[in-house]
Amino acid sequence: MNDDVLLVHGGTPVEGEIRVRGAKNLVPKAMVAALLGSAPSRLRNVPEIRDVRVVRGLLQLHGVTVRSGEEPGELVLDPSRVESANVADIDAHAGSSRIPILFCGPLLHRLGHAFIPGLGGCDIGGRPVDFHFDVLRQFGAVIEKRADGQYLEAPRGLRGCKIRLPYPSVGSTEQVLLTAVLAEGVTELANAAVEPEIEDLICVLQKMGAIISMDTDRTIRITGVDKLGGYTHRALPDRLEAASWACAALATKGSVYVHGASQREMMTFLNVFRKVGGEFEVDDAGIRFWHPGGPLNAIALETDVHPGFQTDWQQPLVVALTQASGLSIVHETVYESRLGFTEALNQMGARIQLYRECLGGTPCRFGQRNFLHSAVVSGPTTLQGGDLVIPDLRGGFSYLIAALAAEGTSRVHGIGLINRGYENFIEKLEDLGAKVERP
Numbered sequence: 080m081n082d083d084v085l086l087v088h089g090g091t092p093v094e095g096e097i098r099v100r101g102a103k104n105l106v107p108k109a110m111v112a113a114l115l116g117s118a119p120s121r122l123r124n125v126p127e128i129r130d131v132r133v134v135r136g137l138l139q140l141h142g143v144t145v146r147s148g149e150e151p152g153e154l155v156l157d158p159s160r161v162e163s164a165n166v167a168d169i170d171a172h173a174g175s176s177r178i179p180i181l182f183c184g185p186l187l188h189r190l191g192h193a194f195i196p197g198l199g200g201c202d203i204g205g206r207p208v209d210f211h212f213d214v215l216r217q218f219g220a221v222i223e224k225r226a227d228g229q230y231l232e233a234p235r236g237l238r239g240c241k242i243r244l245p246y247p248s249v250g251s252t253e254q255v256l257l258t259a260v261l262a263e264g265v266t267e268l269a270n271a272a273v274e275p276e277i278e279d280l281i282c283v284l285q286k287m288g289a290i291i292s293m294d295t296d297r298t299i300r301i302t303g304v305d306k307l308g309g310y311t312h313r314a315l316p317d318r319l320e321a322a323s324w325a326c327a328a329l330a331t332k333g334s335v336y337v338h339g340a341s342q343r344e345m346m347t348f349l350n351v352f353r354k355v356g357g358e359f360e361v362d363d364a365g366i367r368f369w370h371p372g373g374p375l376n377a378i379a380l381e382t383d384v385h386p387g388f389q390t391d392w393q394q395p396l397v398v399a400l401t402q403a404s405g406l407s408i409v410h411e412t413v414y415e416s417r418l419g420f421t422e423a424l425n426q427m428g429a430r431i432q433l434y435r436e437c438l439g440g441t442p443c444r445f446g447q448r449n450f451l452h453s454a455v456v457s458g459p460t461t462l463q464g465g466d467l468v469i470p471d472l473r474g475g476f477s478y479l480i481a482a483l484a485a486e487g488t489s490r491v492h493g494i495g496l497i498n499r500g501y502e503n504f505i506e507k508l509e510d511l512g513a514k515v516e517r518p
């Protein structure tokens with residue numbers, strides 16, 4: 080059996096219930112934050128995804144014990160014996176995810192040095208980390224580029240500083256938070272990212288004893304403290320996974336109840352979902368998403384930083400837009416190369432044209448720089464099953480949605496990548512009545 084290929088027999092609406100657990104874009108960061116504590120931490124609602132397994136391995140390499148807690152999805156992290164790790168062992172995790180770079184601040188605080196391997200993450204743009212290293216230098220870190228990664232030291236310790244990010248980068252904001260909380264003095268971070276996962280990380284750090292404020296102009300101020308304790312925290316739900324299943328319901332004319340989905344973090348998505356013609360109902364335990372019948376509406380969509388339309392929602396929604404009547408306009412302003420996945424959709428019968436121009440009013444760094452970062456989606460189109468090779472995490476799930484909506488059977492190759500951010504997605508597909516099988 081080839082466990083990296085999935086056969087998807089399309090044409091059946093997804094119907095039923097699934098559960099989402101803690102957010103892929105918070106849980107690994109909260110695990111890294113435990114490194115900063117002088118006492119054990121307890122993290123709940125942890126999903127079984129690859130990004131969590133990567134960080135668990137990296138923490139254990141550095142002497143942190145990570146064990147399962149009493150309740151399902153609970154981790155207990157004990158940082159009392161943090162130690163240097165063997166570079167070759169760290170390197171084994173090179174290319175696995177974005178998270179290793181967030182070890183810089185905590186390891187500099189705990190050990191006075193850090194080695195960071197090459198990063199992974201979705202291939203949706205250059206994914207530079209210049210902002211990260213700029214802010215670390217401002218704190219006092221000395222960074223040496225080596226063949227297999229970056230070696231950092233803090234010869235004079237880490238001191239608070241005044242930072243303005245060139246762009247509200249999520250990872251760079253997290254880099255500042257995880258470094259500033261134990262740095263000497265006050266740090267001011269202007270033009271910070273304020274995604275819900277950032278706010279949840281601030282809650283984690285505050286529980287540990289950090290002093291962090293967020294101003295109305297997205298300026299975050301951190302007053303360094305001498306010591307942090309442990310935390311007990313239940314991670315916020317994964318709004319990205321929840322939206323992905325909602326788009327599957329829309330594209331296949333189905334109905335999915337997502338246990339654990341939270342309206343608060345999904346308000347912008349819910350507005351767009353409703354404009355396209357989807358229906359949803361919120362209750363205390365989750366959200367039901369369904370296609371009410373009749374035509375879907377084409378829309379104009381621009382991705383942006385929070386509270387704008389989250390870029391990670393874009394790819395699954397584009398598949399649903401192939402089923403909408405009329406011309407939809409999509410302007411991807413966060414990543415320069417996040418529309419490449421549409422080529423395979425066109426081969427299935429979609430009609431999506433990409434443009435270098437900014438097709439929208441949101442200020443964008445990619446206009447006139449030769450990036451195909453806008454799209455016009457003409458629909459509705461009938462999709463035919465085909466051979467699909469997964470390019471990235473959200474593009475991969477989007478291909479599953481397209482295969483579910485298509486006539487005939489699709490072979491989806493490289494499905495292992497989807498485990499990075501979607502817990503037990505094959506079981507969930509089966510729970511929703513999807514006709515999938517391993518060849």
Ligand SMILES: CC(=O)N[C@H]1[C@@H](OP(=O)(O)OP(=O)(O)OC[C@H]2O[C@@H](n3ccc(=O)[nH]c3=O)[C@H](O)[C@@H]2O)O[C@H](CO)[C@@H](O)[C@@H]1O
Pocket residue numbers: 103104105177178204205206207208209210211246247248249250251272274390391413414415
């Ligand atoms: C593990 C995780 O949390 N991943 C999320 C995180 O990625 P990540 O933290 O990598 O995304 P950023 O917010 O940093 O990136 C946004 C933009 O800033 C640019 N940039 C970023 C850093 C830098 O040093 N230099 C630079 O130019 C990027 O190229 C990109 O164009 O936020 C993204 C934006 O919400 C999400 O799509 C990802 O799911």
Ligand SMILES: C=C(OP(=O)(O)O)C(=O)O
Pocket residue numbers: 103176177199200201202319391472473500
């Ligand atoms: C881009 C994403 O993840 P990462 O930053 O981990 O590549 C994503 O979750 O859509």
